[in-house]
Amino acid sequence: MGISVTINGQNYDLDVPTDTPLLWVIRDNLKLTGTKFGCGLAQCGACTVHMAGQPIRSCVTPISAVAGQQIQTIEGIESKAATAIQSAWEKLEVPQCGYCQSGQIMAATALLASNASPSDADIDAAMNGNICRCATYVRIKSAIKDAAKQLQDGGSNA
Ligand code: FES
Ligand code: FES
Incomplete structure (x- = not known):
């Protein structure tokens, strides 16, 4: 069916x-x-x-x-949050092997779409279930903060 x-x-x-x-x-x-x-x-x-x-x-x-x-899916996300996340990921060279990264980006984009200024605790809570065997967690957190800043700086176009 x-x-x-x-x-x-x-x-x-x-x-x-x-x-x-x-x-x-x-x-x-x-x-x-x-x-x-x-x-x-x-x-x-x-x-x-x-x-x-x-x-x-x-x-x-x-x-x-x-x-x-x-x-x-990762192929279809289009939003200010997604653009900011992708640019921060590139700028901070977040991925290592890359395998987990589309899941990380999807989780981070959903976080920023609902909370444009997440605290460390908010980020930890949102990203907690996304495992990275290459341990890129520090860069992931920095990139989410960078993307949040981009959204705040460009907020007038939201
Ligand atoms: S493959 Fe779905 S959570 Fe691991
Ligand atoms: S970048 Fe290798 S598993 Fe996350």
Whole structure:
């Protein structure tokens, strides 16, 4: 039976079992490979995407749970927060191997979209579930602060 989902603004009618993980659909059916498979158990954050702007773990989210919802992947995020995050990531050279980084960016973008001036505690709480085996945590935190500053400095265009 078909399931309708909207991913990065595009509608798809998918003929997959209702319990298929969203991550499988994103990577295997739609060939959007920026979103990564890490643990498959909602423990690492590599598979983070947005549903209605909120970060979710696509590895444990059945496709039936996102029918009719707006899903965004790393390939489709477009917002002032996303631009600021991506530019800060580049400026501070955050990634090492890069494997966890699309999940990190999705989590950080969702944080800044809801809280343009996060405290250290806010950042820790929002990023807590995103694991980086290369331990880029210090640069991630600095980049989130840099992106928040960019948003504040450019706030008149929000
Ligand atoms: S792959 Fe989904 S949280 Fe690790
Ligand atoms: S940059 Fe290598 S796992 Fe995070």
